[in-house]
Amino acid sequence: MNIEKTLFDAADKMRGSMDAGEYKHIALGLLFLRYVSESFQRLHDELSKDDYADPEDRDEYLAESVFWVPEAARWATLSKQSKDPRIGVMLDDAMRAIEKDNESLKGALPKVFGKESIDRAMLTGLLDLFANIKFEGTKDDFDLIGRIYEYCIGEFASSEGKRGGEFYTPKSIVDTMIEMIEPTKGRVYDPCCGTGGFFVQSEKFIEAHKGQKNDIAVYGQERNHTTFGLARMNLAIRGIFGDIRWNSEGTLVKNAFPDERFDYILANPPFNISDWSGDMLREDARWKYGAPPVGNANFAWIQHIYHQLSTSGIGGVVMANGSMSSMSGGEGDIRRSLVEGDAVDAMVALPGQLFYGTQIPACLWILAKDKSNGVAKDAKLRDRRGEVLFIDARKMGALVPGSRKQKELSGDEIGRIATAYHAWRGEPDAGEYEDVPGFCKSAGKDEIAKHNFVLTPGRYVGAGAAEEDSEPFEEKFARLMGELRGQFAEGQRLEKEIEDRLESLK
Numbered sequence: 001m002n003i004e005k006t007l008f009d010a011a012d013k014m015r016g017s018m019d020a021g022e023y024k025h026i027a028l029g030l031l032f033l034r035y036v037s038e039s040f041q042r043l044h045d046e047l048s049k050d051d052y053a054d055p056e057d058r059d060e061y062l063a064e065s066v067f068w069v070p071e072a073a074r075w076a077t078l079s080k081q082s083k084d085p086r087i088g089v090m091l092d093d094a095m096r097a098i099e100k101d102n103e104s105l106k107g108a109l110p111k112v113f114g115k116e117s118i119d120r121a122m123l124t125g126l127l128d129l130f131a132n133i134k135f136e137g138t139k140d141d142f143d144l145i146g147r148i149y150e151y152c153i154g155e156f157a158s159s160e161g162k163r164g165g166e167f168y169t170p171k172s173i174v175d176t177m178i179e180m181i182e183p184t185k186g187r188v189y190d191p192c193c194g195t196g197g198f199f200v201q202s203e204k205f206i207e208a209h210k211g212q213k214n215d216i217a218v219y220g221q222e223r224n225h226t227t228f229g230l231a232r233m234n235l236a237i238r239g240i241f242g243d244i245r246w247n248s249e250g251t252l253v254k255n256a257f258p259d260e261r262f263d264y265i266l267a268n269p270p271f272n273i274s275d276w277s278g279d280m281l282r283e284d285a286r287w288k289y290g291a292p293p294v295g296n297a298n299f300a301w302i303q304h305i306y307h308q309l310s311t312s313g314i315g316g317v318v319m320a321n322g323s324m325s326s327m328s329g330g331e332g333d334i335r336r337s338l339v340e341g342d343a344v345d346a347m348v349a350l351p352g353q354l355f356y357g358t359q360i361p362a363c364l365w366i367l368a369k370d371k372s373n374g375v376a377k378d379a380k381l382r383d384r385r386g387e388v389l390f391i392d393a394r395k396m397g398a399l400v401p402g403s404r405k406q407k408e409l410s411g412d413e414i415g416r417i418a419t420a421y422h423a424w425r426g427e428p429d430a431g432e433y434e435d436v437p438g439f440c441k442s443a444g445k446d447e448i449a450k451h452n453f454v455l456t457p458g459r460y461v462g463a464g465a466a467e468e469d470s471e472p473f474e475e476k477f478a479r480l481m482g483e484l485r486g487q488f489a490e491g492q493r494l495e496k497e498i499e500d501r502l503e504s505l506k
Contacts (some may be wrong), residue, residue: 004148008155011328012123014061024152026118026344027126027224028094029110031149032233034130036067036098037075047208058101063240067105073097076133082127088114091123104241108232114247132456149237153195153230167192169268170354172397172409173362174201177316179268179418180346180366185215186263189308191301192490193244193252196231198266200238216264217241219257223250242253252300253277262308265367269301269362272320276300290338293329298322304341304366314345317365319482321349324363336453339445342371346389346421350455351397353407361394365456366421371388382426388448391440391458393417437462 015023046054054060058068071077073094081087091113097329099105113123121209133148154171174197183202190198199218205214218240228246235242241358245256253276278294292300298319305315321411324347326332338344345368352361371384399409409417420440422430435441441460451459 001336004152007133007148008152010129011152012155014129015124016119018119018122022112024108024231025112026123027234028149028152028230029113030091030126030130031152032109033073033078033091033098034075034096034133035149035237036069037073039066040069041076065239067098067236068101070094070097071099079131082124086156087120087123087127088118105232105236108229110226110229110235121263145162149234152199155233168295169197170408171197171201172414173268173318174198174412176264176348176350176409176413176417177318177364178205179414180348181264181266181314181316182420183216183264183266183310186308187217187260188264188266189257189260189262189268189303190217190265191221191255191308192267193222193231193270194227196234196240196242196244196269198222199235199240199242202266203238203240204263214400217245219260219262221243221250221251221256222246232454236281240407249270250276252281252297252304257305257308259315260308261310262315263310264315265304265305265308265313267316269297270376271298271362273297274320289341289343289439290330290334292334293331295329296326296331296464298326299331299334300340302367306338306367306369309367311369313369314466317367318362319365321361321363321456323365324349332453333457339448339453339455341499342385343369344455345371345384346391346424347457348391348417349394351407351409352372353399353405354397354409362452373423384425384443387442388445388455389421389442390438390455390460391417391420392438392457392461394458427501441454 011027030211040061041191043061043064045054047053047057078087078094081090084090088123091215092111095109095111095113099107099109112118123364124373178198182205184206188199188202190196193199195371199220202216202218206212211316218235220231220242222231222244223246225246225248228244228299231244235244241275248254273414274295274297276297278292278297278300281300282291282294284291286304287300288307290299292298302317302319302323305317309315321332324335344365346364348364348366350362350364357360366385371387373380373383393409393413396413397409400406400408416439419435420436421432424435424440424442436459441457442463444462447460448455
């Protein structure tokens with residue numbers, strides 16, 4: 001059992017009857033406090049050994065991009081007082097003190113520990129539990145806390161069901177988009193960033209491919225203020241310093257970056273939202289391919305993301321399956337215009353049960369600003385104008401161990417999807433692209449027009465080759481007939497046994 005699961009299971013036992021949505025802010029807030037205190041203490045110890053440095057000088061920490069932690073807010077101070085009846089109030093005060101001394105954390109940290117409804121014994125238990133995280137004095141320690149934080153976010157999302165899915169995108173979906181889009185250098189944007197999962201995975205992708213995480217700049221916007229706080233803590237633990245903004249109106253109504261353009265956009269906007277102020281935004285300049293219907297924001301999000309792409313930018317959007325085929329409110333006309341305008345690069349149908357608490361099937365829209373060549377890994381891509389790649393991944397995925405409802409894609413499955421897309425784009429190290437019946441198909445605009453611009457991959461990829469049955473027909477027929485006779489006989493036996501027992505009751 002890995003340390004992330006061990007810690008989460010131990011922490012979750014302390015939750016008792018508390019709602020997971022409330023408890024996550026307590027547990028994740030304390031994890032963050034553990035992180036900033038450890039980071040601060042390490043630099044404090046180094047400065048204490050330097051005759052020319054002052055370990056209590058805030059500027060020394062600012063210079064090293066380390067958060068300054070006032071003495072009363074340090075983990076060592078608080079953990080010694082974990083059994084104090086006022087520990088909840090002390091923790092709230094600690095969060096306020098850290099925010100006061102670190103401008104980038106203003107409004108991000110939870111102050112819920114001192115509420116009367118919070119069990120003090122639970123706080124004591126969590127402080128003692130997280131105090132037992134052992135550090136070896138290496139960079140991997142901070143990666144560990146980041147992994148624990150990320151794991152806990154996912155588990156809390158699972159516990160919250162549908163509400164959890166509103167702030168957290170399942171990891172296999174994030175990984176699929178990251179592997180397809182490959183954000184390596186440039187500006188990465190998420191207009192509804194939730195807890196910041198796309199940013200964290202972008203950084204991981206770069207590190208895994210031997211790049212520098214400073215090669216990308218992160219921008220995001222979030223409407224839910226508590227989720228905004230979780231995102232900022234998540235990025236801070238990872239050492240990611242991005243421009244993440246909040247406003248209560250949301251991105252479609254109040255775009256925080258109207259004049260910015262981005263090289264990569266990854267987004268999982270809320271599906272099928274009807275109250276998005278569509279009436280007020282009818283004449284918005286972002287609707288290049290047609291005004292979205294007032295009753296559904298799906299094509300507002302798709303066009304917003306396309307509008308924000310740089311001249312060679314690429315974007316990935318998670319959408320409800322209805323976006324691929326709906327004709328209501330002019331959506332079919334918008335979809336046609338997107339295809340004819342060469343805005344759509346690829347469509348991926350995802351398996352069901354990937355999201356927490358909802359069975360709504362989803363798909364990925366991959367948008368490209370310039371399909372005439374574009375660049376990936378410093379190599380020019382082939383001219384893809386007039387074509388769209390369709391990938392049907394609905395048969396992929398397996399149940400998460402221990403779950404009867406939740407599925408995830410394996411690394412090999414994600415790799416197969418991404419490799420097909422890279423080969424189709426003409427990336428030199430991805431091999432030759434070939435249509436695979438039942439899985440992927442490159443379709444031209446004429447073929448798409450025959451389907452009335454419905455973009456459901458199943459319409460294009462066809463059926464896969466049937467698996468060869470090695471059992472001869474005669475043997476298979478005899479075997480099945482034998483099994484059927486056996487089942488009939490067992491049915492008759494059970495029927496007789498029931499009759500006999502009923503008879504004995506008379």
